[in-house]
Amino acid sequence: SSAGGKNYWFREFGRKIVGVGRNYREHAAELGNAVPTKPVLFLKPPSAYVVQGQSIKIPMGCTSLHHEVELGVVIQKGGADIPENQAMDYIGGYVLALDMTARDFQQEAKTKGLPWALAKGFDTSCAISEFLNRDTIPDPSNVRLWLKVNEDVKQDGNTKDMVFNIPHLISYISQFFSFEPGDLILTGTPSGVGPVKEGDTISAGLADLVSMKIFSHTKR
Amino acid sequence: SSAGGKNYWFREFGRKIVGVGRNYREHAAELGNAVPTKPVLFLKPPSAYVVQGQSIKIPMGCTSLHHEVELGVVIQKGGADIPENQAMDYIGGYVLALDMTARDFQQEAKTKGLPWALAKGFDTSCAISEFLNRDTIPDPSNVRLWLKVNEDVKQDGNTKDMVFNIPHLISYISQFFSFEPGDLILTGTPSGVGPVKEGDTISAGLADLVSMKIFSHTKR
Ligand SMILES: [Mg+2]
Ligand SMILES: [Mg+2]
Ligand SMILES: [Mg+2]
Structure with missing residues (x-):
């Protein structure tokens, strides 16, 4: 399917969004978290x-x-x-994806030992660009990612700094979630x-x- | 769609499973948790x-x-x-649904302030009976639920003891998740x-x- 000429095929029927938390050392540190010893997984619904x-x-x-600006990996073939x-x-x-996070909801969840579902999964929490065929990115382990809020650059990183690389993430996740x-x-x-x-404008690339x-904008 | 003559239509294309934690007072208490003041929501993927x-x-x-034996509510009409x-x-x-829970994974998540996704969403964590049309249960706020492990009755409750009733849950969830x-x-x-x-057999009704x-059985 497409909207405005853009291809978002997986959005229409994909049934699972698996997020990985704390997968860049400097980001783990900026929120006061340790670098994890295994991937931290959470879910967003397709809504x-x-x-x-x-x-x-x-x-x-x-x-x-x-x-949170992120590289999104779209699965083409099912498997466990x-x-x-x-x-x-x-x-x-x-x-290109934005893992929008209600940081206050997440902080409350972390403190109380409660699920992250609301903090991570609310409507519009997963912004996505058009789909890029795998051939477009021959080496996904070395791609620059950036994000601006209005005119200010806030994030400028590279996927080479991931703690767990893409093959490891796919393999690990597939042991639990087909x-x-x-x-x-x-x-x-x-x-x-x-x-x-x-009223802010987020630009990312x-x-x-x-x-x-x-x-x-505010919901209500 | 059906399997063995049974109707599981929503399983084939449903994209979201929203779980509610601690929604019966006695269950909250048995795990040492307070009765919540708002619904505790978590997600399972359709896988x-x-x-x-x-x-x-x-x-x-x-x-x-x-x-965990539960009443599952199947949504027919989209909305926010x-x-x-x-x-x-x-x-x-x-x-009729089983919210299978890796309690040890959940305990680790609660202690560390991490997501419940693995504890609640692993493959086979959402067992479901065949679909019952809404007309079959005129009053879902007063239905008996039971579960046996092998020959022993372990759970025998009634939906009248929910902390947040079904209309409240639908309304609350739909404010965040369409x-x-x-x-x-x-x-x-x-x-x-x-x-x-x-090797255990779970029976539920x-x-x-x-x-x-x-x-x-054990996965490996
Ligand atoms: Mg993120
Ligand atoms: Mg969660
Ligand atoms: Mg449950």
Whole structure:
């Protein structure tokens, strides 16, 4: 399917979004977290998808919405218990993604030992660019990612700084969650996360391959 | 769609499973948790579905798999910000469901302030009975739920003891997660949760409306 001529095929029928937390050392540190010894996984529902031309809605009660720019990996082929050395064969392509996070909800969840579902999965919490076929990014382990809020550069990182690389993530996740075609993995964010307020414009890009611009406003 | 003549239509295309934790007072107490002041929400991916004739697989590394018998509410009509007094109109029907929980993974997550995704969302963590049309259960706020492990009754409760009732849950969830047709809500478990081991048989029922039997075994 497409919107505005852009290809977002996996958005229409993909059933799972698996997020990876703390997958860049400097980002783990900036939030006061240790670098994990195994991937930290969370889920967003597909109802969280949003694309350029729509807007990011600050959920009710949230006073600290944060941006996290990430490389999204789109799964093309279903499977479970995927060996690392076959993992790349399961990838259909990539997207630039924003893992929007209600940081205040997340802080409350962390403190109380409660799920992250609301903090990570609210409507519009997963902004995605158009789909990039896998051939577009021959080496996903070395791609620049950047994000601006209005005119200010907030994040400027490179996927080479991931703690767990893409084949490891696919293999690890598939031991617990079987993959289906159209699933998305959010591979974690580099440092520089911070607040997005009512009326801000977020711009983000993946090398010179794709960029997007999206507005935020309060839900009510 | 059907399997063995049974109707599981929502399993094939539903994209979201929203679980509600601590929604029965006695169950909150048995795990040492306070009764919540707002619903505790978590997510399972649709890859978690399993039905009678398949088996529940204890995930790798889990040493404390727990059963939780629940009433599942199947959404028929999409929507957001649904008022409580219209919520029942969004229901297509019900299922008997098992919210299988890796209690040890969950305990680690609670202690460390990490997501519940692995503890709640692993493959086979959402066992469901065949679909019951809404007309089958005129009053879902007063239905008996029971569960046996092998020959021993472990859970025997009634949906009248929910902390947050079904219209409240639908309305609350829809403020954050838009519903799509085929979504499932797991409405929480009565007290009596406990371990399921390799080779155990779980039997469960919803009043005299539906029952299911499912085996568990270690994944590897
Ligand atoms: Mg979670
Ligand atoms: Mg992130
Ligand atoms: Mg439960």
